[in-house]
Amino acid sequence: MSGGGAGVLHSEARVSVELQTPEMTLNIGPQHPSTHGVLRLVAKVDGERIESVEPVVGYMHRGYEKLAEVRTYPQLTALLNRIDWTAGLANEVPFVVAAERLMGVEVPERAQYIRVVLTEMFRISAHLLFLSSYPLELGASTPLMYALREREHVLDLIEGVTGGRFHPNFNRIGGVKPAAGGGKGQRSVAQDLPRGFLEQTRRAMAKVFEVCDDMEALVRGNEIFQQRTKGVGIIPVEKALEYGVSGPNLRGSGVRFDLRKVEDYLPYDRFDFEVPIGENGDCFDRYVVRLEEIRQAVRIVTQAVDGIPAGPLRARVPRVIKVPRGECYVRAENPKGEMGYYLVSMGGRGPYRVKIRSASFSNISVLPWLLEGALVPDIIAILGSLDFVLGDVDR
Amino acid sequence: MSIDGFWVLLGVKLLAMAVVIIGGSLVIIYAELKVGAHMQNRVGPYYAGVRWGWAQPLADALKFLQKEDLVPADADTSVFKAAPMVSLMGTMAVFVVVPFSPKLIVRDLDLGIFYALAAASLGTLAMLMAGWSSANKFSLMGGLRAAAQLIAYELPMVLAVIGVVVQAGTLSMVQIVDAQVALGLPYVIGGQAVGFLIFVTASLAELSRTPFDMPIAESELVSGYMTEYSGIRFTMFYLAEYAGLFAAAAIASTLFLGGYYLPGLDAEVWGPFVLLAKVGVLAFLMIWFRWTWPRLREDQLQSFAWRWLVPLSLANIAATAVLKVVL
Numbered sequence: 001m002s003g004g005g006a007g008v009l010h011s012e013a014r015v016s017v018e019l020q021t022p023e024m025t026l027n028i029g030p031q032h033p034s035t036h037g038v039l040r041l042v043a044k045v046d047g048e049r050i051e052s053v054e055p056v057v058g059y060m061h062r063g064y065e066k067l068a069e070v071r072t073y074p075q076l077t078a079l080l081n082r083i084d085w086t087a088g089l090a091n092e093v094p095f096v097v098a099a100e101r102l103m104g105v106e107v108p109e110r111a112q113y114i115r116v117v118l119t120e121m122f123r124i125s126a127h128l129l130f131l132s133s134y135p136l137e138l139g140a141s142t143p144l145m146y147a148l149r150e151r152e153h154v155l156d157l158i159e160g161v162t163g164g165r166f167h168p169n170f171n172r173i174g175g176v177k178p179a180a181g182g183g184k185g186q187r188s189v190a191q192d193l194p195r196g197f198l199e200q201t202r203r204a205m206a207k208v209f210e211v212c213d214d215m216e217a218l219v220r221g222n223e224i225f226q227q228r229t230k231g232v233g234i235i236p237v238e239k240a241l242e243y244g245v246s247g248p249n250l251r252g253s254g255v256r257f258d259l260r261k262v263e264d265y266l267p268y269d270r271f272d273f274e275v276p277i278g279e280n281g282d283c284f285d286r287y288v289v290r291l292e293e294i295r296q297a298v299r300i301v302t303q304a305v306d307g308i309p310a311g312p313l314r315a316r317v318p319r320v321i322k323v324p325r326g327e328c329y330v331r332a333e334n335p336k337g338e339m340g341y342y343l344v345s346m347g348g349r350g351p352y353r354v355k356i357r358s359a360s361f362s363n364i365s366v367l368p369w370l371l372e373g374a375l376v377p378d379i380i381a382i383l384g385s386l387d388f389v390l391g392d393v394d395r
Numbered sequence: 396m397s398i399d400g401f402w403v404l405l406g407v408k409l410l411a412m413a414v415v416i417i418g419g420s421l422v423i424i425y426a427e428l429k430v431g432a433h434m435q436n437r438v439g440p441y442y443a444g445v446r447w448g449w450a451q452p453l454a455d456a457l458k459f460l461q462k463e464d465l466v467p468a469d470a471d472t473s474v475f476k477a478a479p480m481v482s483l484m485g486t487m488a489v490f491v492v493v494p495f496s497p498k499l500i501v502r503d504l505d506l507g508i509f510y511a512l513a514a515a516s517l518g519t520l521a522m523l524m525a526g527w528s529s530a531n532k533f534s535l536m537g538g539l540r541a542a543a544q545l546i547a548y549e550l551p552m553v554l555a556v557i558g559v560v561v562q563a564g565t566l567s568m569v570q571i572v573d574a575q576v577a578l579g580l581p582y583v584i585g586g587q588a589v590g591f592l593i594f595v596t597a598s599l600a601e602l603s604r605t606p607f608d609m610p611i612a613e614s615e616l617v618s619g620y621m622t623e624y625s626g627i628r629f630t631m632f633y634l635a636e637y638a639g640l641f642a643a644a645a646i647a648s649t650l651f652l653g654g655y656y657l658p659g660l661d662a663e664v665w666g667p668f669v670l671l672a673k674v675g676v677l678a679f680l681m682i683w684f685r686w687t688w689p690r691l692r693e694d695q696l697q698s699f700a701w702r703w704l705v706p707l708s709l710a711n712i713a714a715t716a717v718l719k720v721v722l
Contacts, residue, residue, distance in 0.1 A: 139690025145435035
């Protein structure tokens with residue numbers, strides 16, 4: 001800005017040149033309030049319009065696939081529930097089921113029901129987190145508090161059963177966690193659900209239902225919210241399938257596909273629930289689908305709590321767990337989408353190789369296509385509506 | 396001797412205005428913290444100042460004063476440093492024409508409201524200066540959004556005020572209040588209801604408050620034009636934001652709600668309290684909006700302003716003028 005001859009010359013030289021408006025490279029993240037962690041988007045913008053976006057992932061890579069190769073099966077659940085930390089237990093289940101299938105272990109009914117209850121509770125918790133954070137990204141800060149308040153009830157229940165709010169580490173090969181401490185004499189006394197759990201669950205579920213109604217009135221019906229989300233970030237069905245988008249994002253585009261209906265990793269066929277879908281595949285539909293999914297999850301939990309059978313919590317498995325040679329792929333409907341483990345065993349105490357197929361990674365791969373031509377505020381609306389977790393993207 | 400009297404009086408007025416503006420802003424900040432908290436099922440400030448956390452804004456200000464005054468290496472230093480002052484100056488200058496009672500006014504300019512609108516728009520210049528000089532792309536986008544917002548909203552705001560001016564037949568703030576006293580009704584009931592709505596909406600945009608807080612837009616632009624500011628300069632922006640809210644609420648009260656006048660109360664004595672009560676109501680309204688609504692997009696704001704507010708305010712002027720002639 002210093003004056004002087006050179007500056008004057010420079011400015012005169014610029015006059016004859018046509019006004020140039022080069023695109024600006026905007027680096028969003030890895031530290032940014034709305035990227036849900038350490039996602040980095042390298043956006044080329046022309047004013048507020050985006051010309052291209054390149055997501056850069058890997059800032060949170062923790063090498064779980066490699067870590068899995070150097071740990072035993074019982075040790076692994078403690079790691080795997082950290083992949084998508086909003087859905088702790090739901091990450092453990094497909095892995096444990098894969099190992100059980102290779103071993104040919106029959107899991108007791110009661111354990112399966114407990115797995116269903118906790119998985120659905122984590123789904124509720126994860127979706128409530130989305131319902132709360134998404135309006136925040138659009139600038140409304142109050143729904144956050146309402147949704148998180150009810151989420152607390154669910155987390156308390158999870159804590160009561162597993163001892164952990166986010167990282168339960170509750171699944172065991174052949175069932176769920178047996179007696180804590182577990183001296184020799186107590187081995188048969190399994191640590192069961194805490195006293196009054198079923199009743200408290202019913203009460204908490206009623207509250208979750210209420211907050212769904214609140215969200216419907218406060219957020220879904222809000223004019224500004226609709227203006228910001230309707231017709232924004234439309235993922236057509238064919239694009240969603242091309243990019244491997246799964247879970248609520250896929251259902252938001254109108255595909256009625258839910259692994260709980262398709263696969264049999266947990267006894268979901270015994271419960272009566274619907275698979276909500278959207279119409280247009282825009283941000284609004286993805287929001288509504290998750291809102292509806294909470295209600296369906298509440299239905300599943302209520303039914304499971306009503307019909308939970310008595311019985312052992314864990315099948316008889318050897319003390320030292322060795323999984324026979326073989327390979328198997330188990331996929332599950334996690335809150336974020338399809339979560340799968342491809343487990344290869346050479347007969348040892350730990351896996352030979354584990355390939356983790358996580359939902360968020362595939363879900364955000366659609367971003368460059370989706371964000372092209374959008375506006376900067378829409379980046380945030382679209383990012384938020386895809387509801388990814390960076391731990392799930394990078395593993 | 397007379398010159399001395401002038402300077403003493405000026406000093407007293409300046410000091411009084413500074414106390415009123417900063418004190419009022421701190422009260423509004425406290426209300427924002429506390430009201431917002433209660434709307435969100437929280438308690439809000441609790442410990443500062445022994446009871447009810449009443450000293451929280453002061454504590455915040457003291458904390459900010461201790462922070463390092465950072466200037467980015469690539470920043471245009473002089474503009475960067477001047478921007479918060481311009482911002483605070485603009486909002487403070489508005490108070491020159493705010494009548495707290497028939498006599499309690501710094502200067503009852505003949506151009507009163509015209510001057511107030513001009514001074515208030517300085518705030519946008521400050522945002523543009525801050526955004527441009529910060530050498531930060533997020534700041535730049537915030538600054539440019541602020542400028543776009545000014546163009547979209549200054550017009551309906553001025554047009555809404557013209558309705559009042561036509562009905563009152565004067566630009567002077569005191570005389571506008573007098574006209575409402577003579578009418579026996581505040582203008583919000585007595586003919587300018589549409590103008591009031593437009594004015595409040597446009598004020599929200601001018602103050603960049605939700606649902607029009609795009610220049611700050613935390614989830615998109617980090618903190619918009621304020622991103623690079625820290626310490627005392629951030630405090631000045633922060634204070635200017637709430638002083639601006641105070642000013643906008645005071646002007647709206649004067650133009651539409653009868654200002655310092657309330658039937659049955661002596662305006663000479665109770666005027667300041669009446670005005671502050673009305674300001675409080677409007678400030679509460681704006682706080683309520685902030686904690687309720689999401690944020691619009693810049694293009695949606697523009698289309699809202701140009702397609703709805705400008706035609707509506709023009710129709711309002713036309714209707715007011717016709718009624719003025721007919722009645």
